[in-house]
Amino acid sequence: MSGTDYRKQLICEGPVIILVEPQLGDNIGMVARAMANFGLWELRLVNPRDGWPNERANAAASRADHVIEATKVFDNLPDAIGDLKYVLATTARKRDMLKNVLGPQEAVGNLRQYFRKDMACGILFGRERWGLHNDEVALADAIVTFPVNPAFASLNIAQAVLLISYEWMKSGHTKPDETAFEAPQTQVADKSELQSFFEHLDSALNDAKYYYPEVRRARMTDNLRSIFTHAGLKQQELQTLHGVIAALERRWLVKRNSRKK
């Protein structure tokens, strides 16, 4: 799925991702890669088990070097979030806490509001096995959780970071369905162009004695027009079809001429 275009500017913005006591370097690297895909870049680690830097993280980051190189390490969570104005905690389990529970889209909507006011924000992700402790969740302004299959909820931290990062990028678009590239700029054919095609087709089929018996001509014509109308043809496609008809006509003319000899 790689579509990297190195001539384009690298997007580096948005909330800080904070991993609390991550264990596996592979996961840290996959988190960096997930972030980079959607324009996030600021990663903080609280007490990573295997220290930092970490070879396996570098390998798993798949060239998200700008994220890996900017990663900061902290001894404790309060220091890691000290400069932030708004912090969310991700969790898959219900906590006995009076805190708002947000879905990813709503959570990212809140983050985007702070971001637009230049107020730094962050999102906490817990340990691979245990997630965040309650005293860590208590430091966050609200909880984020994902709408998963209740009988199979098994998102790893890299997947959770991917979903949040993806929602982050979407939240910055003016259209919810903005994509990295668009369909070729070609116009849907006008009805008059479609009409010319119908005439070409009719004339070719007439010559080929397709409309038989004559009494069914109207019905046959209607069916054909219906097919080529609901296909939503583009101008360029209509040219292709004109070419197809012309080729079939020629073939038939050639046949007829050869028979005449």
Added chain:
Amino acid sequence: MSGTDYRKQLICEGPVIILVEPQLGDNIGMVARAMANFGLWELRLVNPRDGWPNERANAAASRADHVIEATKVFDNLPDAIGDLKYVLATTARKRDMLKNVLGPQEAVGNLRQYFRKDMACGILFGRERWGLHNDEVALADAIVTFPVNPAFASLNIAQAVLLISYEWMKSGHTKPDETAFEAPQTQVADKSELQSFFEHLDSALNDAKYYYPEVRRARMTDNLRSIFTHAGLKQQELQTLHGVIAALERRWLVKRNSRKK
């Protein structure tokens, strides 16, 4: 991030995921896991490089056994999509084809419409390195692509499947931000409850000679009321604060009594 509740019913529905010539078993397993998280279950493989079943896929699936066990293998793509009514092709690269290009949310909206009419649908994902060939994309009704960082577009197939699966689950919710669990059902305090708390606080601060000089009393009261109003306190939290005030009052009373002796 595990929050699996085995007492709940396993969701198994939605579009078929079709991997064309996947190479690594780990990726196939991660795809199965991503699908299961968001309720998808039907996986088809076209010519998997290392055959099927695949030990590494089983390991990476992280107990998404219901997906792995139901996986079907096909010799070619036309057979793998033969029974489907609507097929999307994922790609990170622009193709020179007159096909609609959809973002994940719009794509899943289309899939959901077919699903509601009981018409089987599928989504094609290409090889790890090369994606789909043009003749494979040509078999699809439309293209799906992800809104990634143009200068760092490096989604692997499991990540791409995760995002599509996540959008699929969201598209089935009546609220876009439906979550797996909700905040405890506790009411935001009524203004009358807040008023009682203000009175309690005022009386305690009066006794403690907090309001000094007297001329600043109104301003000090306003500031305090403002703090506790914009905090959006819940009823239960207000009870906690009543307890805090009461405890501080008692401490002060004890001190005063001990001085009297």
